[in-house]
Structure formats: structure tokens, C-alpha cells
Amino acid sequence: xxxxxxxxxxxxxxxxxxxxxxxxxxxxxxxxxxxxxxxxxxxxxxxxxxxxxxxxxxxxxxxxxxxxxxxxxxxxxxxxxxxxxxxxxxxxxxxxxxxxxxxxxxxxxxxxxxxxxxxxxxxxxxxxxxxxxxxxxxxxxxxxxxxxxxxxxxxxxxxxxxxxxxxxxxxxxxxxxxxxxxxxxxxxxxxxxxxxxxxxxxxxxxxxxxxxxxxxxxxxxxxxxxxxxxxxxxxxxxxxxxxxxxxxxxxxxxxxxxxxxxxxxxxxx
Amino acid sequence: xxxxxxxxxxxxxxxxxxxxxxxxxxxxxxxxxxxxxxxxxxxxxxxxxxxxxxxxxxxxxxxxxxxxxxxxxxxxxxxxxxxxxxxxxxxxxxxxxxxxxxxxxxxxxxxxxxxxxxxxxxxxxxxxxxxxxxxxxxxxxxxxxxxxxxxxxxxxxxxxxxxxxxxxxxxxxxxxxxxxxxxxxxxxxxxxxxxxxxxxxxxxxxxxxxxxxxxxxxxxxxxxxxxxxxxxxxxxxxxxxxxxxxxxxxxxxxxxxxx
Numbered sequence: 062x063x064x065x066x067x068x069x070x071x072x073x074x075x076x077x078x079x080x081x082x083x084x085x086x087x088x089x090x091x092x093x094x095x096x097x098x099x100x101x102x103x104x105x106x107x108x109x110x111x112x113x114x115x116x117x118x119x120x121x122x123x124x125x126x127x128x129x130x131x132x133x134x135x136x137x138x139x140x141x142x143x144x145x146x147x148x149x150x151x152x153x154x155x156x157x158x159x160x161x162x163x164x165x166x167x168x169x170x171x172x173x174x175x176x177x178x179x180x181x182x183x184x185x186x187x188x189x190x191x192x193x194x195x196x197x198x199x200x201x202x203x204x205x206x207x208x209x210x211x212x213x214x215x216x217x218x219x220x221x222x223x224x225x226x227x228x229x230x231x232x233x234x235x236x237x238x239x240x241x242x243x244x245x246x247x248x249x250x251x252x253x254x255x256x257x258x259x260x261x262x263x264x265x266x267x268x269x270x271x272x273x274x275x276x277x278x279x280x281x282x283x284x285x286x287x288x289x290x291x292x293x294x295x296x297x298x299x300x301x302x303x304x305x306x307x308x309x310x311x312x313x314x315x316x317x318x319x320x321x322x323x324x325x326x327x328x329x330x
Numbered sequence: 331x332x333x334x335x336x337x338x339x340x341x342x343x344x345x346x347x348x349x350x351x352x353x354x355x356x357x358x359x360x361x362x363x364x365x366x367x368x369x370x371x372x373x374x375x376x377x378x379x380x381x382x383x384x385x386x387x388x389x390x391x392x393x394x395x396x397x398x399x400x401x402x403x404x405x406x407x408x409x410x411x412x413x414x415x416x417x418x419x420x421x422x423x424x425x426x427x428x429x430x431x432x433x434x435x436x437x438x439x440x441x442x443x444x445x446x447x448x449x450x451x452x453x454x455x456x457x458x459x460x461x462x463x464x465x466x467x468x469x470x471x472x473x474x475x476x477x478x479x480x481x482x483x484x485x486x487x488x489x490x491x492x493x494x495x496x497x498x499x500x501x502x503x504x505x506x507x508x509x510x511x512x513x514x515x516x517x518x519x520x521x522x523x524x525x526x527x528x529x530x531x532x533x534x535x536x537x538x539x540x541x542x543x544x545x546x547x548x549x550x551x552x553x554x555x556x557x558x559x560x561x562x563x564x565x566x567x568x569x570x571x572x573x574x575x576x577x578x579x580x581x582x583x584x585x586x587x588x589x
């Protein structure tokens with residue numbers, strides 16, 4: 062557009078054009094920006110400090126200040142650096158190298174100024190009715206055992222993880238199983254119980270195999286979920302769960318949408 | 331200038347000692363920190379982004395952000411940029427080199443100075459859309475600051491990017507045009523108390539202040555009329571005061587001198 066043309070252009074038109082240009086540029090920049098963020102967001106394997114809220118919310122609330130990292134007396138918490146492939150500036154553990162020591166006063170959780178780490182998630186009601194910190198409620202992750210490489214499952218005696226566990230005899234128990242190979246010995250097999258395991262990683266740290274045969278995964282990855290209507294008929298309490306469910310739950314598939322019940326009688330066979 | 335570097339470096343040192351030596355004067359980083367274990371300070375833009383992302387932040391963080399807003403309302407918003415921000419050290423160096431190498435003379439690229447407000451708006455919109463604090467994830471400021479305290483990773487590439495951009499592409503490109511945090515503090519700075527004041531009667535029209543000023547658009551009054559620099563985009567860096575031989579520029583309190 063030549064200068065003379067520009068001079069002739071009505072002011073309003075110039076203004077609208079300017080705004081459109083701005084919006085266009087913002088759109089392009091914004092799309093790139095948002096796409097970049099989306100790629101950075103998902104890292105399902107990261108082990109967060111005790112008391113961390115669900116990962117999505119955590120990523121939104123954490124301002125990457127590092128106060129939890131500074132609060133950790135064992136320097137176990139690490140602040141992710143750019144280029145590590147983890148969401149940068151957010152805290153995490155590497156259990157094999159430096160696990161969570163389950164401090165009773167949970168300094169990392171307490172230090173969080175934004176609520177990304179929530180003390181309510183690691184507290185319980187004392188007898189007096191007051192809320193007190195209870196680090197055993199932490200759900201950093203869940204210990205998972207590779208039975209093929211765990212030497213205890215081979216029949217060699219090892220209880221390193223069992224001994225290292227701070228929730229001993231609850232989070233990890235040792236179950237005697239008949240050793241079918243020798244026919245006369247017992248395999249003393251470590252078993253993890255998810256309702257007590259805090260995911261502190263002391264077992265992974267203690268494991269004697271070359272690469273740990275017991276290791277911590279985030280609970281979302283390590284655990285399955287059974288459908289609500291499967292009931293443990295042998296447990297009285299579990300049956301009560303059924304009463305809380307809505308009366309009708311129907312599984313919908315593309316086929317059932319079309320013709321829910323009666324396809325057998327309608328000559329489709 | 332010297333005072334500004336001392337301020338920037340000593341704050342940095344306090345943060346580093348907070349982490350490495352476990353001193354309790356200042357811990358955390360520019361995003362959120364604790365002063366003497368008593369007072370929480372929080373980056374108001376970061377808090378705003380988290381709120382935009384649809385998350386309720388703790389009262390502690392909101393109060394911390396308000397403390398900062400209040401502080402900069404008194405001191406002039408972009409005091410942050412020139413007296414605290416570590417990226418300023420990088421871009422000032424780029425600018426110095428640019429002058430030495432006479433890169434200014436080659437054809438001048440330019441971006442609209444208002445771009446930063448667009449970026450600021452976008453930061454909030456994108457935070458709302460993606461559910462994470464958008465600028466905090468790409469900010470070279472937090473990357474550099476966090477990097478110095480907690481380890482850099484490849485964060486230096488972002489800082490290098492800013493440096494090269496300022497050196498070769500646009501003069502004062504990042505701080506003066508793009509940075510949404512600077513934009514944010516500009517908005518606060520409009521209400522700032524500490525302001526640069528110009529005395530027309532002493533001015534000899536040497537234009538030194540206009541040449542040194544990284545945000546020269548804030549000095550339209552120089553040589554024309556006496557008054558204070560009203561624009562929030564002024565960073566209160568004091569370079570114009572330093573460079574003026576006639577003492578025609580000085581710091582003043584807005585409400586003491588009046589308009």
C-alpha cells in the first residue's frame with residue numbers, strides 16, 4: 062500500500078486492521094505457545110513430594126519456587142532442569158539414588174506456599190481432635206516388584222526391601238511359599254500392599270539387584286481399577302458398596318446405542 | 331548503574347546462600363520466596379496465571395503477591411526490571427555489545443512496544459486454556475534465576491536466545507518489547523510513587539538521556555517542559571540521571587512534588 066493510499070484510509074479502518082493484525086499475530090504465537098506447553102505437560106512417571114495434589118492440578122499450582130527442595134534435609138528432592146524431559150522447575154525424587162526419608166514433620170509439604178503440596182493429604186485427626194501431620198498417609202507412588210529378577214523369588218534369602226520399609230510388616234510383608242524347585246524349602250517372597258505403601262522408595266534404594274527389582278511407580282500407572290459392580294461377596298462391607306451405586310448403569314457401545322437388547326429376535330443373525 | 335548491579339547480584343547471592351548454605355534470609359526464588367522464614371513473597375503475575383488456570387492458590391501466596399504489588403507500587407513498577415531481574419544483566423550486556431560493535435547502524439528491526447501487553451494477555455488466556463501457568467513454563471527470567479540457584483540444565487539456551495535476539499535482532503528486544511512481566515509491572519508502575527523528574531530549565535538539549543534510555547518513549551517531555559515521567563514503562567533505572575551533566579533529571583516522589 063502506497064503512502065498516498067494509506068493517507069486516504071479512514072481512521073476506523075486502520076484501527077480495525079491494526080486490531081486484526083494484532084489478533085492474528087497473537088493467534089499464531091498463542092498456538093505455538095500452547096502446543097509447546099501441551100508437550101511439556103505430560104510426564105506421568107514423575108514422583109512428587111509427599112502431600113502432592115493430583116498431577117494436573119499440581120502442574121497448575123506449582124510456581125516452581127523450589128522451597129520444598131530447599132526444605133528437604135536429605136537433599137532427596139530435585140528441581141527438574143530444562144532439557145531433562147521432565148516438567149522443568151518442578152520437584153521430584155529419584156528413589157534409587159536418594160529416596161524420601163519420611164520425615165515426621167514433613168518439611169517439604171509444609172514449605173509449599175501455593176498449595177501444590179497439601180498438608181491435609183498427609184494429616185490425620187489426633188485423639189484430641191486436632192489435626193496432626195502423619196507422613197504415613199503420603200502417596201508418592203507404589204512399590205512394584207519384578208518377580209523375575211527379585212532374588213527372593215528365586216529362593217535366595219533376601220529381605221532387604223522388607224527391612225528397609227518404614228511401614229514394616231504393613232506395606233511389605235514376607236510370605237512363605239513352598240519352593241517347588243527343591244520341594245523342601247520355602248521361598249520367602251516380599252509382597253507389597255498398596256493400602257499401606259507410601260511410595261517412599263527406601264525399598265528401591267535398598268534393593269540388592271543390579272537394577273532394582275522393587276521400584277516405585279506413580280499410583281496412576283502402577284494400579285488398575287476394577288469395575289464398581291464387581292463385589293467381593295465374601296466381604297460383608299464390600300457388598301454395602303453396591304447400595305451407594307446408582308440403580309441403573311448401562312454399558313454403552315456403538316452397537317448397543319443402536320439396538321440395545323433385542324438383536325437376537327430381529328433377524329440380524 | 332553500579333548500584334543496580336549490586337542490588338541484582340546481592341539479591342541473587344541471598345537466594346543462593348538460602349539454598350546452598352541453608353541461610354534463612356531469603357529462600358526459594360523469584361517465583362515465590364520466604365524472607366527470614368516469616369514473610370512469603372510471590373510473583374504476582376505467576377499467581378495471576380495460576381488463578382487464570384482455574385486453580386485456587388493458597389491465601390499465603392496471594393498475600394505474598396499483594397506484598398510485592400504494594401512494594402512496586404511505591405517504588406515504581408519496573409524497578410523490578412532494572413534493579414532485580416537477572417535477565418536485565420544479560421540484555422544490558424547485549425545492548426552494550428551492540429553499541430560497541432555498532433550493530434545499531436545496520437537496518438533497524440522493530441517490534442511494537444505494545445507487544446508485551448499482548449503477550450501478557452496471551453499468557454493469561456493460554457493459562458486458562460491449558461490449565462498451567464503459561465509464561466512460567468517458558469520464562470527466561472525464572473529459567474535463569476532458578477538455573478543459577480538450582481542448576482541450569484539446558485536453560486542457558488533460552489537465555490542465550492534472549493541475548494542474541496537483543497544483540498542482533500531488536501535493540502532492547504526482550505525487556506523493552508516482549509516480556510509480559512515487564513508489561514505487568516508497567517501497568518503497576520503507572521501508579522508508582524518514585525518517579526524520575528525532569529527540569530526543563532537546566533536541560534541543554536544534549537539528548538544524552540534519550541540516547542541511553544532503554545525505553546526512550548517515556549521521555550517525551552525532555553527539553554520541552556518540566557515534569558515527572560508518568561509512563562509505567564520507565565524502569566527507574568536512573569541511567570538518565572547518571573548521564574545528565576546538568577542535573578536536569580532526578581528521582582522524586584510523585585506526591586511530594588505534585589504533577
